Amino acid sequence: MLNGSGTFNGIPTAYATGTGTVKEYRGQNLAGTISTHSIPFLREAGIRQYLLEVLQNNEKAIAVYRRMNFEVVRKFNCFRQTxxxxxxxxxxxxxxxxxxxxxxxxxxxxxxxxxxxxxxxxxxxxxxxxxxx
Known part of the structure; x- marks a missing residue:
């Protein structure tokens, strides 16, 4: 899990810039465990909110974040072009x-x-x- 930091709406913010689990380790709640473990370190660094983006068809990732009490606050349109x-x-x-x-x-x-x-x-x-x- 990679995090960036900055401010969003004037609030010190961590932003998930990349999260992934190697195929053979999926389904073991590693992303959730790592996220939960990182929270005290983010708080200690002065972070007050955590933002991330997930594609709407990535149901497994959405389930992980919902279990961690994340909520959907906005949706984006994705465009594709050849x-x-x-x-x-x-x-x-x-x-x-x-x-x-x-x-x-x-x-x-x-x-x-x-x-x-x-x-x-x-x-x-x-x-x-x-x-x-």
Whole structure:
């Protein structure tokens, strides 16, 4: 579980920036346990609220957060578009649309597997290198 912090509506806030459980450990309430364990540390750091976002079809994650007394306070629309439909002339000039090697994406997903980090293994980020070229 990765947390960011800042203020939201003037209140010191932690924001869940990434939560995931390795497939073979799912169903053991690890996300709930880790979240519950982190609360005293967040309070000690001055955090007064905790925000997160969950896709509406991720029923298991929603169940975890409801058990922890989180409530839905707003809903977002998600949009999807194929690359062919993207009009680069109308795109924001501060962003980049680029084809990347799918193997680099796969390796990056592995690099984001924090269980490897916890076991003392490190990984490079080939997608970062791909995007910088």
């Amino acid at each position: 690359i062919k439909q993207v009009d680069l002339l109308q795109a924001n000039k501060d962003c980049m649309v680029k084809l990347v090697d799918t193997e680099a994406v796969r390796l990056t997903q592995q690099a984001c597997d924090f269980s490897s980090f916890l076991r003392g293994k490190t990984a490079s980020n080939p997608l970062k290198d791909e995007l910088q070229n």
